[in-house]
Amino acid sequence: MTSATTQGSPSPGHKEEEWTEDECTTWPADNDGGWNATNSDTKIKLDTHAPPGGWKKPSGIKVVAVIFYGRRRNVDILDCYLQQNLVHNGGYLDEVRFFKHTVNHQDLEYLHRLTSEVKGYRMVDPYICDYSCMWAKLVEDNTIYIKIDDDVLYIHHDAIPQLVHTRIKEQHPLAVSANLVNAPVTGLEHFHFGAIHPFVPAPVPSTKPPPPAKQPSWRPSQTPLYPKDLPQTNFSVFPDPPYAGHTWHLLAGDNSRTLQESPAGVNFHRNAGLHDLFIQAYQSWAIGAQQQYSLLRNIELNQISRYFFGTRLHYLHANGSAIGFDNDDKDGPGAEQLFDTQYKRTNVIFLAMWGHDIRAALPLGEDDELALTIYKPLEMRRPFVVDTRAVILHYSFGSQFQGMRKTDLLDRWRALANEIACPVKNQKGPWDERCPGI
Numbered sequence: 472m473t474s475a476t477t478q479g480s481p482s483p484g485h486k487e488e489e490w491t492e493d494e495c496t497t498w499p500a501d502n503d504g505g506w507n508a509t510n511s512d513t514k515i516k517l518d519t520h521a522p523p524g525g526w527k528k529p530s531g532i533k534v535v536a537v538i539f540y541g542r543r544r545n546v547d548i549l550d551c552y553l554q555q556n557l558v559h560n561g562g563y564l565d566e567v568r569f570f571k572h573t574v575n576h577q578d579l580e581y582l583h584r585l586t587s588e589v590k591g592y593r594m595v596d597p598y599i600c601d602y603s604c605m606w607a608k609l610v611e612d613n614t615i616y617i618k619i620d621d622d623v624l625y626i627h628h629d630a631i632p633q634l635v636h637t638r639i640k641e642q643h644p645l646a647v648s649a650n651l652v653n654a655p656v657t658g659l660e661h662f663h664f665g666a667i668h669p670f671v672p673a674p675v676p677s678t679k680p681p682p683p684a685k686q687p688s689w690r691p692s693q694t695p696l697y698p699k700d701l702p703q704t705n706f707s708v709f710p711d712p713p714y715a716g717h718t719w720h721l722l723a724g725d726n727s728r729t730l731q732e733s734p735a736g737v738n739f740h741r742n743a744g745l746h747d748l749f750i751q752a753y754q755s756w757a758i759g760a761q762q763q764y765s766l767l768r769n770i771e772l773n774q775i776s777r778y779f780f781g782t783r784l785h786y787l788h789a790n791g792s793a794i795g796f797d798n799d800d801k802d803g804p805g806a807e808q809l810f811d812t813q814y815k816r817t818n819v820i821f822l823a824m825w826g827h828d829i830r831a832a833l834p835l836g837e838d839d840e841l842a843l844t845i846y847k848p849l850e851m852r853r854p855f856v857v858d859t860r861a862v863i864l865h866y867s868f869g870s871q872f873q874g875m876r877k878t879d880l881l882d883r884w885r886a887l888a889n890e891i892a893c894p895v896k897n898q899k900g901p902w903d904e905r906c907p908g909i
Contacts, residue, residue, distance in 0.1 A: 496901035541573035551892035610830040625864035636805030645853040689887040712877035716906030756874025781808035781859035
């Protein structure tokens with residue numbers, strides 16, 4: 472088979488690590504991960520919620536994305552969205568900085584090559600940098616830092632402009648998070664506001680083997696509904712993956728009744744407290760996977776607004792006067808639908824902060840998530856909020872990873888990125904050999 476070697480993609484012979492069935496592809500890749508790139512004939516057109524005239528980057532403010540880097544499989548997909556949002560490509564990011572958080576030589580080799588090839592990318596430090604080290608370097612004035620985890624695999628085209636304008640317009644919150652798909656706090660709201668669909672894992676193969684490898688589609692509509700002749704009552708919050716590279720199917724009906732038969736529905740249907748619901752959503756790979764297939768369906772249906780559950784917030788000083796709106800931007804975009812997390816622990820996977828606010832909050836200690844979402848907001852009397860119009864996809868918590876990587880989701884997110892974010896010269900191929908039996 473002819474392999475395609477493209478900028479930022481793996482090339483034949485690059486893979487040196489021992490392959491396992493847990494890191495595999497459903498694509499028609501050869502033993503070196505080579506594949507034939509073919510562009511989709513039908514490009515999806517997604518609405519924008521930009522203001523009239525489109526997004527316009529504010530002058531006099533530097534916007535820097537910061538990636539805590541460790542995994543090339545993820546960053547190879549994220550790369551397309553980062554490049555799409557660079558200033559010289561019409562976006563808002565003046566620069567993307569990578570902090571190394573791995574000793575894997577292949578991951579580091581990929582990062583060195585990527586940062587040397589892409590204008591606007593750079594490594595901050597030649598040494599491994601921990602959380603406290605990273606935040607201590609993000610203190611420049613007139614700079615908005617957007618901290619992004621390296622397993623963010625989808626960034627809606629409005630997300631970064633939306634966050635920037637919200638950060639400028641609403642000054643009072645300490646930090647503004649994106650609306651995270653696959654995260655406990657926001658996932659609870661996505662369930663209640665109708666963004667979650669009743670997807671369930673493929674049945675365990677009996678005599679019929681898994682489907683053959685083919686050029687993948689990220690579109691859930693091209694996967695058949697779950698077979699009607701199989702029971703729909705055995706889905707649990709912690710199922711065993713049926714096989715490596717399996718997909719998920721939508722239950723017929725796609726309604727609140729069938730949702731109760733899916734992993735997310737089972738979790739919320741239990742007589743459990745709020746804390747238990749959050750813990751299950753954090754630990755369960757099935758709930759995380761269901762949220763991701765639901766996002767793919769919402770993207771395909773062009774219904775990203777299903778995730779917009781917030782409202783405009785008004786913070787007051789003790790004397791009753793308003794805190795918040797910047798006088799120069801009070802009529803501009805941003806801060807339309809915010810969600811105050813009320814000092815609950817919230818994930819810091821994708822958030823915007825001013826450099827001077829980071830400096831004022833230092834030191835953050837060993838757990839930056841607790842510090843930025845609970846301790847420092849309480850201490851500084853400045854809440855942590857979510858901009859629900861800035862939708863992004865988070866692939867996996869460590870507690871979910873073993874099950875998540877046995878799905879075909881990584882292949883689906885790669886296929887979506889190739890269609891909507893990666894230019895022809897930067898189409899992404901799989902890193903791994905084909906999944907057993909596919």
